[in-house]
Amino acid sequence: MRIAIAEDAVVLREGLAFLLRDRGHEVVAATADAATLMEAVGEHRPDLAIVDIRMPPTFTDEGIRAALALRASHPGTGVLVFSQYVEPRHAARLFTPRCERIGYLLKERVADVGDFMAALDRIAGGGVVLDPEVVGQVMAAGRNRDPLAALTAREREVLTLMAQGRTNAAIAKALVLTNSSVEKHVTGIFMKLDLPAHTDDHRRVLAVLRYIGWTGPDAAI
Amino acid sequence: MSETSGRALLRGLLTGPLRAASRAELLYAVLALPLAVLGFVWTLFSLVGGVALALTPFGVPLLAGGLHGARGLGAVQRRLATSLLGVAVDGPRPFRSVPRGVIGFLGTTFTDTTCWRAVLFALLRLPFTAAAFALTAGIWVYGAYLLTSPLSWAVVRAVQGGPESPTARLPGTTGTAGSVLVVLAGLALLVLAPVLTHGVQYPDRLLTRLLLGPGKVARRVRDLEQSRTRAVDDATAMLRGIERDLHDGAQARLVALAMNLGLVRVKLAGDDPEALASARRLVDSAHHDAKAAIAELRDLSRGIYPSVLDEGLDVALESLTSRSGVPATLRTQGLPERAPSPAIAVIAYFCVAELITNATRHSRARNLAVTAHLHPDKLLLRVTDDGIGGAEIRPGHGLAGLTDRVRTVDGRLTSVSPVGGPTEVVVELPLHA
Numbered sequence: 001m002r003i004a005i006a007e008d009a010v011v012l013r014e015g016l017a018f019l020l021r022d023r024g025h026e027v028v029a030a031t032a033d034a035a036t037l038m039e040a041v042g043e044h045r046p047d048l049a050i051v052d053i054r055m056p057p058t059f060t061d062e063g064i065r066a067a068l069a070l071r072a073s074h075p076g077t078g079v080l081v082f083s084q085y086v087e088p089r090h091a092a093r094l095f096t097p098r099c100e101r102i103g104y105l106l107k108e109r110v111a112d113v114g115d116f117m118a119a120l121d122r123i124a125g126g127g128v129v130l131d132p133e134v135v136g137q138v139m140a141a142g143r144n145r146d147p148l149a150a151l152t153a154r155e156r157e158v159l160t161l162m163a164q165g166r167t168n169a170a171i172a173k174a175l176v177l178t179n180s181s182v183e184k185h186v187t188g189i190f191m192k193l194d195l196p197a198h199t200d201d202h203r204r205v206l207a208v209l210r211y212i213g214w215t216g217p218d219a220a221i
Numbered sequence: 222m223s224e225t226s227g228r229a230l231l232r233g234l235l236t237g238p239l240r241a242a243s244r245a246e247l248l249y250a251v252l253a254l255p256l257a258v259l260g261f262v263w264t265l266f267s268l269v270g271g272v273a274l275a276l277t278p279f280g281v282p283l284l285a286g287g288l289h290g291a292r293g294l295g296a297v298q299r300r301l302a303t304s305l306l307g308v309a310v311d312g313p314r315p316f317r318s319v320p321r322g323v324i325g326f327l328g329t330t331f332t333d334t335t336c337w338r339a340v341l342f343a344l345l346r347l348p349f350t351a352a353a354f355a356l357t358a359g360i361w362v363y364g365a366y367l368l369t370s371p372l373s374w375a376v377v378r379a380v381q382g383g384p385e386s387p388t389a390r391l392p393g394t395t396g397t398a399g400s401v402l403v404v405l406a407g408l409a410l411l412v413l414a415p416v417l418t419h420g421v422q423y424p425d426r427l428l429t430r431l432l433l434g435p436g437k438v439a440r441r442v443r444d445l446e447q448s449r450t451r452a453v454d455d456a457t458a459m460l461r462g463i464e465r466d467l468h469d470g471a472q473a474r475l476v477a478l479a480m481n482l483g484l485v486r487v488k489l490a491g492d493d494p495e496a497l498a499s500a501r502r503l504v505d506s507a508h509h510d511a512k513a514a515i516a517e518l519r520d521l522s523r524g525i526y527p528s529v530l531d532e533g534l535d536v537a538l539e540s541l542t543s544r545s546g547v548p549a550t551l552r553t554q555g556l557p558e559r560a561p562s563p564a565i566a567v568i569a570y571f572c573v574a575e576l577i578t579n580a581t582r583h584s585r586a587r588n589l590a591v592t593a594h595l596h597p598d599k600l601l602l603r604v605t606d607d608g609i610g611g612a613e614i615r616p617g618h619g620l621a622g623l624t625d626r627v628r629t630v631d632g633r634l635t636s637v638s639p640v641g642g643p644t645e646v647v648v649e650l651p652l653h654a
Contacts, residue, residue: 009473011510015480022484022499054468084472111479113487 001124002046004029006037006066007082008055012107016050019110023117032056034066041074047124052107053083053090064090071102078123082107086133095128095209103129128205150192158185162204242307243415246422249305250357253425256301257350260294260343263287268340285327288336292316295339295433302429306422310434311443334436342432349424356421360414367407371400452629455622466521474514481507527570533557534566538593541574546581547589547606555595564654568630569593569602572623572648576604579619584608584644595652602648610642620646630654 003025007013010032017027029040033056041049049070053063067079078101081094091104103123109131110116119129151159154175161171172182193210195203267287274280302308313335318326330336366373435443481503488500522528530537535556542549561569573591580586586608594601614620614636624634631651638644 009469011477012473012480015477019480019484059465084468084476107476108479110476111483113480113483116483 001048002026002028004037004040004046004049006031006034007052008032034062037066041070041077046077048078048120050080050082053081064093067094080105080123086131088134088137091130091134099128100126105131106133130205155185155189159189159207162207245305246418250354252301253350254354256298257347261347264291264340264343285330288330291339291343292336295342298429299433306426308426308429310430313435313439338432342428346428353421357418360410360417364407364410364414367403368411370403448629451625455626463525470517471514474510478507478510530566530570534560534569537570538573541577542591545577545589547586549589549591551591553593556593559595561600562653565650565652568626569600569650573602575619575623576646580606580608600650600652605643605645607643610638610644611640612636612638612644
């Protein structure tokens with residue numbers, strides 16, 4: 001796959017480029033800021049762009065803004081937003097109900113090379129990847145959001161585990177339920193959260209987004 | 222007095238009446254009188270009236286109105302004095318009723334020292350301001366009258382006839398010589414007018430400063446608030462710096478390290494000799510990253526709290542001077558027999574560290590001398606270098622940051638650094654924060 005990188009820390013930029021090349025990918029550009037990345041994407045049309053959030057000049061949310069701009073200008077290029085911290089607020093800006101080819105991961109996820117490469121493949125293939133840490137933070141905050149009020153206690157438990165990235169089978173095991181009753185709960189959650197019929201993966205992420213409190217791109221910023 | 226300074230004085234006198242400051246003082250004299258009369262009448266009326274009506278429902282509101290009126294007029298006067306007389310007086314804290322509600326408002330009003338001081342000001346100032354106005358007006362008007370009298374007299378004579386010269390009315394002066402004398406007298410008065418105006422406004426300036434400026438306690442509160450703000454800002458800036466250093470330094474290195482090790486694990490899974498060689502190189506790189514991360518964390522943790530301070534300030538300063546880029550000597554007195562509080566020791570340590578760094582970077586000094594004297598009531602630090610001097614306390618500069626930090630504990634930083642050197646910076650700290 002052809003990949004462009006924007007990361008201002010030299011040690012990480014070079015390390016990441018080395019890793020990607022070693023795993024058989026082509027790194028078409030390795031830049032230190034968002035503006036240069038935008039140019040590089042325009043020139044090389046890579047399959048994927050990996051973008052650090054905090055970059056010059058303001059070291060705040062350059063990466064998020066670059067990701068949103070790429071979303072609009074090059075919908076065919078997948079974007080992985082890459083950060084040392086995760087912020088549910090950032091996730092809410094990046095993900096929309098119809099979003100695809102987008103990911104938001106902690107930098108330390110590169111340590112598990114296999115999983116990381118799989119995540120890149122999923123994003124480039126049109127999927128959505130959300131770091132479990134985002135989910136964990138939202139759960140820890142224990143926020144009570146309106147759309148969730150309709151859920152039963154059991155459905156909320158299932159959603160909590162689903163948001164942590166567990167499969168239906170794993171959820172069934174954790175809650176001591178049968179597979180079919182977990183499926184029933186999951187369908188109930190999708191229905192109550194008014195999630196569009198789409199791929200299963202997608203709806204699971206979207207259910208979590210609802211949990212974060214995603215109400216629309218304007219409200220989320 | 223040298224010739225040049227004598228000439229400067231003469232020029233100062235002659236251009237005096239035309240200067241902006243003189244015009245401002247003249248304007249003040251004109252504006253202050255009605256303000257003084259208003260303040261006096263209002264204050265007297267409302268206080269006397271308020272006391273007289275104390276037993277009726279009107280008494281208390283009238284008194285409160287009087288106090289607030291005096292306070293408000295005091296604020297106007299303060300602004301007038303600041304902008305026209307150049308009297309730098311800080312305003313009081315804004316009036317805040319505690320608790321809210323009518324009772325709270327009245328209670329706060331009657332115990333508000335700013336109000337009562339404004340009342341005192343309004344009652345005391347009128348005679349001085351009135352006298353100053355009379356004198357100022359007299360000098361300027363009479364001076365202008367004398368200066369222009371030949372001209373005005375000529376006009377008067379041309380219109381209705383009369384004596385030949387204006388001086389005819391003044392005893393002992395006649396003819397052209399008399400006219401010249403009168404004009405010179407007018408000129409002299411006008412030249413002296415700004416100096417006299419400034420002089421007669423002295424009571425106004427004094428009273429404004431004494432009664433409308435912040436009182437002793439208020440000033441102390443203000444100082445403490447400022448130093449608290451500085452302390453909080455300083456702490457925030459420090460935390461932000463630490464976060465940035467961690468984010469860009471050790472954290473990034475550790476991610477790179479984990480990434481390399483992750484890749485090594487993949488390579489070691491098979492037994493392809495090429496992959497093994499690559500794994501060896503990756504381990505080297507990971508090893509390097511780990512050591513660099515350790516070094517960065519060590520520097521960072523020393524920047525947060527130098528653990529050597531636990532062995533005493535003298536030992537910590539010794540460690541600083543021994544690591545200095547420019548050869549440095551250290552003399553201590555009173556240490557370690559006694560010690561300042563830990564918070565003071567930390568500030569002392571960072572001051573000396575920063576001053577040594579500054580001297581090393583900017584002064585081109587060849588020798589540094591650090592002394593630390595523990596007096597019974599204060600700690601005196603002195604850092605001297607034999608460099609090029611010219612160090613200034615500029616905002617955003619290292620020395621300004623130190624000054625702020627020292628002031629958070631009521632300390633003081635003074636620096637003497639003439640261009641050409643030498644530079645001496647003295648930091649005076651209390652023994653307890």
